[in-house]
Amino acid sequence: MKAIERRIADLWFTEYQTPNLRLGLRIEDVLLNKQSKYQHILVVDTKQYGRVLVLDGAIQLTEKDEFCYHEMMAHLVLCAHPEPKKVLVIGGGDGGVVREVLKHDTVESVTLVDIDEEVIRASKTFFPTVSCALDDERVKIMPMDALVFVKEHHDEFDIAIIDSTDPVDFASGLFEQSFFEDVHAALTESGMMVAQTESPFAEPELLRDAVLGLRNTFERAFLAWGSVPTYPTGLWTYAVGSKKFDPRIQRRSAPTGLKYYSDTMHSLAFELPPFVKEIVNGGNLKEAKGN
Amino acid sequence: MKAIERRIADLWFTEYQTPNLRLGLRIEDVLLNKQSKYQHILVVDTKQYGRVLVLDGAIQLTEKDEFCYHEMMAHLVLCAHPEPKKVLVIGGGDGGVVREVLKHDTVESVTLVDIDEEVIRASKTFFPTVSCALDDERVKIMPMDALVFVKEHHDEFDIAIIDSTDPVDFASGLFEQSFFEDVHAALTESGMMVAQTESPFAEPELLRDAVLGLRNTFERAFLAWGSVPTYPTGLWTYAVGSKKFDPRIQRRSAPTGLKYYSDTMHSLAFELPPFVKEIVNGGNLKEAKGN
Structure with a gap:
């Protein structure tokens, strides 16, 4: 009698990155x-x-490639x-951005505003290498709606980092x-912000x-790009708004030990492939802003 | 009586990019x-x-993002x-690389060596915007094993482009x-080659x-990188070997109308994120070659 081959449990997570594309x-x-x-x-x-955090079906971070996104x-x-x-961090309850922010000696305080405390708790439990800086004494965690928080604060932060989920539901604002x-x-007055776009x-x-929204609001606005393998299409963008300084110019060296960002990567991230320039209105934002 | 909802045919192509990752x-x-x-x-x-060409289960090109790869x-x-x-093109029977090569006025001949004539035929039938240059009078098509072809030619080509499939089976060499x-x-004596890696x-x-193989063979060897959404992880590499000229220096301007490559993208493509430098042996190849 011929033996039947032993079967294995074939277990997959699938993200519908769009209705027509899945990872x-x-x-x-x-x-x-x-x-x-x-x-x-x-x-x-x-x-x-490695270990992966998924919110509402969308991959937020994986252990193997989170450095690409958080460093940028x-x-x-x-x-x-x-x-x-x-520094103000909006979203980012996993702590990955906060970990990178605290690599800068100049930083005296980081305020993390994430609407969902459960994400912070999950990250502390399951992603110790990502959430490791959340208990730092310079970090203040505010579990609330960021739309409300920013209305209540004026002339306070040097840097704002908008580490949002995809713009659906409560994150769309x-x-x-x-x-x-x-x-x-x-x-x-010399503040800068960055948002994942x-x-x-x-x-x-x-x-x-x-x-366009950033360009209408900030004195200077530029788009940067980089690779993030587990985000849809692997090519990601970061929109930077600045009230005073040209953000394309690096004024302080990269912290040591990074894997994606470097002094060289800073300036080249703002150089867009022609098709991306075309999307943001026929030219990089610098042309539209005249700087 | 409640009507049963009409069902749709849910038809998908799945590429197993690795045994543990699928698109x-x-x-x-x-x-x-x-x-x-x-x-x-x-x-x-x-x-x-859009339309997609798949060889042995691996996506070779899609209409929407083929420009990223072929231009680079x-x-x-x-x-x-x-x-x-x-110019010698090895593999690339779809014609995408040949189309880009013929945007350069200096080019007098392109020899395309692809082992599989069926790929050329499929591209001519189904991908007219990719295969459009294959009937150009400067193009000579050689349906044969590239390993044999290159052994029979000496001191002949200014440029060799290795547009291979993944290194399995007949392409592994x-x-x-x-x-x-x-x-x-x-x-x-002033020749250059590039291979997708x-x-x-x-x-x-x-x-x-x-x-390492390229570095051991060529007087100069450098790695470049870029985005290709439908290739595994979306981050792709191009290894360049050169007998005489430093390939990081652009000596002739980009043809007009490109969507990924540009004069600016040329030099920045050779600037590697730290983790890629680390993979190619603790530093970009320039350090290892001393140039």
Whole structure:
């Protein structure tokens, strides 16, 4: 008698990056799978990218490639500012951006505003290498709606980092011009902000609208780009608004030990491929702003 | 009586980019699905990326993002060479690289060596905007094994472009040092070559080995990188070997109308993120070559 081959449990997480595009990761285990007050939180161990945090079905970070995103979100603006002391991080409850921010000695305080405390808790439990700086004494955690927070603060922060989820539901306001105006008011006179603005391949209209909103609000506005393998299309953008300084110029060296960002990567991140320039209105923002 | 909801045909193509990572594209139709003498050829229409060519299960090109890859493969070396006249393209039976090569007025002839004539035929039938230059009178098509072809040619080509499939089966020899040595001999004294060398996230060992092979063979060897959304991890690399000229220096301007490559993108493509430098042996190749 011929033996039947032993079968294996074929377990996958699939992200529908768009209705017509999906990314699949083979998983070894599901560590957390719950609905918070605001969103669905999933933590899985994958073969390809290590441990992965998923919010409302969208990958937020993986252990293997989170450095690409978190380093760019933090250091593009922190290295462009001559002396960043007070930093505001919106979203980013996982702590990855805060970890990078605190690599800068000048930073005296980081205020983290994330609407969902459950994300912070999940990160502390399952992502110790990402959340490691959240208990630093310079960090103040505010579990509240960022739209409300920024309205209540004026002329206070040197840097604002908008580490939002995709612009659906409660996060959609974080991509609108009225929010950028409130952030502008919350920044000091030499303040800068950066926001993640999705992929030019998957969300070109969203990217263009966000950039236009920033351009209408800030004295200077530029787009930067970089690679993030587990975000849709792998090509990601970062929109930078600045009240005074040209953010393309690096004023302080990169912290040591980084894996994606470097002194060289700073300036080249602002040089856009022609098709991305085209999306943000026929030319990089510098042309539109005349600087 | 409650009506049952009408169901739709949910049709997908899935690429297993690694055993633990897969990319799924919703498809509208399958246009070609056949086994050639050398490989399986699939042509599908997708919602996300337009028409897609798949060889042995791996996406070779999509209508929406093929410009990222084909422009980099052609113009990095063609714009670095002062006067490229005779060009050799290995693989690339779809014609995308040839189309870009012929945007350079200096080019007098392009020899395309692809082992599989069925790919050329499929591209002419289903990808007219990609294969459009294959009937140009400057193009000579050689349907044969490139490993044999390069051994029979010496001091003949100014440029060699290795547009191979992934290094499995008949294509695996195209990533080995002995092949690079034959290409070196087939080039003129100022010749340059470029090879696609996969993703540093998905295939770091393969990338490092290919780069080492090139470094051992050519007087100068450098790695460049860029975005290609539908290739695994979206971050792709291009290894350039040169017998005389530093390929990081652009000697001729980019052709007009490009979407990814530009004069600015030329030099920044050779600036690697720290983690990629680390993979290719603790520093970009320039350090190892002393130039």
